[in-house]
Amino acid sequence: MKVLVVDDSSITRRVLKNILKEKxxxxxxxxxxxxxxxxxxxxxxxxxxxxxxxxNMPKLNGLELVKIVRQIDKYKKLPIIMITSxxxxxxxxxxxxxxxxxxxxxxxxxxxxxxxxxQYL
Amino acid sequence: xxxxxxxxxxGFIAGTLFSSLQLTMIxxxxxxxxxxxxxxxxxxxxxxxxxxxxxxxIGWYQDKLINQRKQVEQKNKELQKAMIDQAMQLGEExxxxxxxxxxxxxxxxxxxxxxxxxxxxxxxEYNIEEGFNNSLIDIFGDKDYLHNSIFDTIFNTINENQKKxxxxxxxxxxxxxxxxxxxxxxxxxxxxxxxxxxxxxxxIPKTIVTKIVRFKSTEDEIEKVMFLFxxxxxxxxxxxxxxxxxxxxxxxxxxxxxxxxxxxxLTKQFINELRExxxxxxxxxxxxxxxxxxxxxxxxxxxxxxxxxxxxxSLDFEKLAEEAxxxxxxxxxxRNRTLDLEMNLGILNHYEKLRNQSASxxxxxxxxxxxxxxxxxxxxxxGVETRDRTKHQNTRDDTLSLLEKELRIITExxxxxxxxxxxxxxxxxxxxxxxxxYKPLKEILLHLIRNSIDHGIEHPEIRKQKGKDESGNIKITxxxxxxxxxxxxxxxxxxxxxxxxxxxxxxxxxxxxxxxEKMSKAEIIKLIFKEGFTTSNNADMISGTGAGMSxxxxxxxxxxxxxxSIFNRGGxxxxxxxxxxx
Numbered sequence: 001m002k003v004l005v006v007d008d009s010s011i012t013r014r015v016l017k018n019i020l021k022e023k024x025x026x027x028x029x030x031x032x033x034x035x036x037x038x039x040x041x042x043x044x045x046x047x048x049x050x051x052x053x054x055x056n057m058p059k060l061n062g063l064e065l066v067k068i069v070r071q072i073d074k075y076k077k078l079p080i081i082m083i084t085s086x087x088x089x090x091x092x093x094x095x096x097x098x099x100x101x102x103x104x105x106x107x108x109x110x111x112x113x114x115x116x117x118x119q120y121l
Numbered sequence: 122x123x124x125x126x127x128x129x130x131x132g133f134i135a136g137t138l139f140s141s142l143q144l145t146m147i148x149x150x151x152x153x154x155x156x157x158x159x160x161x162x163x164x165x166x167x168x169x170x171x172x173x174x175x176x177x178x179i180g181w182y183q184d185k186l187i188n189q190r191k192q193v194e195q196k197n198k199e200l201q202k203a204m205i206d207q208a209m210q211l212g213e214e215x216x217x218x219x220x221x222x223x224x225x226x227x228x229x230x231x232x233x234x235x236x237x238x239x240x241x242x243x244x245x246e247y248n249i250e251e252g253f254n255n256s257l258i259d260i261f262g263d264k265d266y267l268h269n270s271i272f273d274t275i276f277n278t279i280n281e282n283q284k285k286x287x288x289x290x291x292x293x294x295x296x297x298x299x300x301x302x303x304x305x306x307x308x309x310x311x312x313x314x315x316x317x318x319x320x321x322x323x324x325i326p327k328t329i330v331t332k333i334v335r336f337k338s339t340e341d342e343i344e345k346v347m348f349l350f351x352x353x354x355x356x357x358x359x360x361x362x363x364x365x366x367x368x369x370x371x372x373x374x375x376x377x378x379x380x381x382x383x384x385x386x387l388t389k390q391f392i393n394e395l396r397e398x399x400x401x402x403x404x405x406x407x408x409x410x411x412x413x414x415x416x417x418x419x420x421x422x423x424x425x426x427x428x429x430x431x432x433x434x435s436l437d438f439e440k441l442a443e444e445a446x447x448x449x450x451x452x453x454x455x456r457n458r459t460l461d462l463e464m465n466l467g468i469l470n471h472y473e474k475l476r477n478q479s480a481s482x483x484x485x486x487x488x489x490x491x492x493x494x495x496x497x498x499x500x501x502x503x504g505v506e507t508r509d510r511t512k513h514q515n516t517r518d519d520t521l522s523l524l525e526k527e528l529r530i531i532t533e534x535x536x537x538x539x540x541x542x543x544x545x546x547x548x549x550x551x552x553x554x555x556x557x558x559y560k561p562l563k564e565i566l567l568h569l570i571r572n573s574i575d576h577g578i579e580h581p582e583i584r585k586q587k588g589k590d591e592s593g594n595i596k597i598t599x600x601x602x603x604x605x606x607x608x609x610x611x612x613x614x615x616x617x618x619x620x621x622x623x624x625x626x627x628x629x630x631x632x633x634x635x636x637x638e639k640m641s642k643a644e645i646i647k648l649i650f651k652e653g654f655t656t657s658n659n660a661d662m663i664s665g666t667g668a669g670m671s672x673x674x675x676x677x678x679x680x681x682x683x684x685x686s687i688f689n690r691g692g693x694x695x696x697x698x699x700x701x702x703x
Contacts, residue, residue: 077299079299087307089307089308089309089310089312090286090310092304092307092308093289093290093293093308093310095304095308096293096297096300096304096305096308097293097297099297099299100300100304101299101300101301101304102300102301102303102304103301103303103304103307119301
């Protein structure tokens with residue numbers, strides 16, 4: 001089980017990594033990236049089983065990243081959880097259209113993230 | 122008797138008969154029959170014995186067969202019986218199961234039809250399938266739901282834009298199996314929507330909350346979407362009611378706090394003045410005539426409302442100040458309109474709000490009076506008689522000490538609001554003043570102070586840069602010289618900015634550009650007394666609605682028949698002298 005965490009905030013990345021560790025995912029299986037382009041490179045070279053991604057990021061934003069990832073054959077059914085502060089209805093629908101599987105609204109708390117992760121781990 | 126015994130006997134007899142017959146026939150043929158007993162079986166024993174044995178075997182065998190057949194029959198019978206038993210058992214079990222199933226279905230029906238959640242399932246063409254419940258009919262009315270589009274039945278009262286959004290959303294519900302139901306529920310544009318329920322030709326709005334659950338096929342494709350609708354109209358109404366009550370309670374609480382916060386004399390004076398102002402306001406509004414343009418009267422009304430706003434603000438009657446402020450803004454924006462229906466309604470609406478607010482003070486004071494005196498006499502508590510104030514002798518303390526108190530409160534409050542530091546220096550040789558002068562004078566000074574703090578006195582850092590004290594100073598002196606009351610007002614702020622006044626006057630169309638160019642500095646300064654002049658960009662609670670300085674002028678000249686002179690001291694501050702004949 002390999003998890004990729006993509007967020008431009010190092011604090012959010014650290015929080016998410018800690019939550020994943022709590023869920024018994026070894027540190028070696030958690031990979032992180034600070035922007036969409038780096039994430040895409042990792043996705044292309046490795047086999048990722050779960051993607052946690054922020055919406056607003058430099059270079060390639062989360063939504064664009066998800067759209068590209070869904071075009072890749074091996075990731076047609078990859079669980080993608082978007083973590084974002086964009087909570088308006090049309091934003092959520094936009095995420096659905098891009099191919100996001102689930103959605104967590106910031107500010108994130110351990111409980112909400114864990115509950116969501118339980119459905120995918 | 123068993124066959125295996127009978128058959129050999131028959132065999133033996135038959136054998137004997139046969140042997141004898143055979144022998145007799147042989148003897149007859151040989152013609153030697155005498156002396157021979159044809160039945161003497163011992164003479165020829167083999168045939169009968171063989172036959173008897175053969176027959177015995179046949180009998181025995183037949184007996185065995187019969188026995189076997191009997192056994193098989195017996196077994197068959199047993200088997201049949203067992204089968205019947207089993208079938209019966211199965212039947213009973215089936216009956217029991219059917220009963221249970223019927224009970225379950227009944228129960229399910231009861232549950233589904235008695236919960237107040239409307240349920241229906243739609244296919245990928247958005248048509249409603251079998252299995253919607255009674256609650257759906259209760260919520261949306263009795264219609265042809267089955268096989269009809271959800272947009273023609275349930276979503277038939279939403280607007281086109283909502284319909285478009287919903288179709289977009291449903292398309293995703295069916296096409297995007299990857300997205301979770303939770304996420305889709307959050308994206309649902311009609312998570313809460315208003316449905317117009319038709320009852321006897323009348324449309325009753327209902328607040329409906331929607332949830333969706335999707336049914337997946339084995340290939341992980343979305344086959345159906347189930348809709349759950351809950352009518353939350355009553356809950357929402359109750360919530361609104363609770364909120365209203367809460368606001369009402371908070372308002373009363375604020376009012377009580379405001380009433381008790383300040384010096385009793387000040388509060389009493391405020392309430393009395395408020396009542397007078399409301400009375401004046403009512404009279405002025407009554408004078409307004411339909412479909413006429415009366416800018417004079419509107420300006421008078423603006424001045425009264427402005428005055429209410431200022432006083433309410435200075436004594437922290439925030440709600441009242443807010444209502445008055447909105448009223449003033451409305452009047453200012455529509456100053457030049459004829460009094461058409463819309464304008465009339467607007468004025469009435471604002472006046473009602475203001476009146477309700479001021480009446481709420483009276484109610485609370487009434488209750489307080491009742492609490493203290495055991496009777497609902499507002500007047501007793503306020504210490505005044507309800508006569509026209511201009512006619513009666515002063516029963517209140519219209520003293521300059523009281524005025525000082527009030528001016529200090531407004532100075533402190535305004536300075537805090539504007540994040541400035543200001544010290545008020547109030548010197549007066551006289552104590553008692555004519556009640557006719559008291560109120561206009563107070564209004565003048567309040568406006569001047571607000572203007573000084575808002576526009577004149579700089580922020581502490583800027584003052585420091587300019588080499589001034591960080592804290593600004595306002596000085597007011599009241600003297601009696603001969604028969605005149607002389608009031609000197611000054612601050613040590615930035616003074617009047619001639620260029621800015623010119624710019625604003627042109628922008629507010631008080632003068633034209635050409636006119637402004639020809640004007641002297643003194644003439645330009647006088648522009649600040651024109652109606653509608655303001656140098657502040659935003660109208661707020663403190664000043665900036667343009668009614669400020671014009672009121673000062675009006676009060677001094679029209680009401681007090683006095684004189685007013687203004688001194689511009691450049692960057693040294695602002696100074697004004699008022700001369701009132703008494």
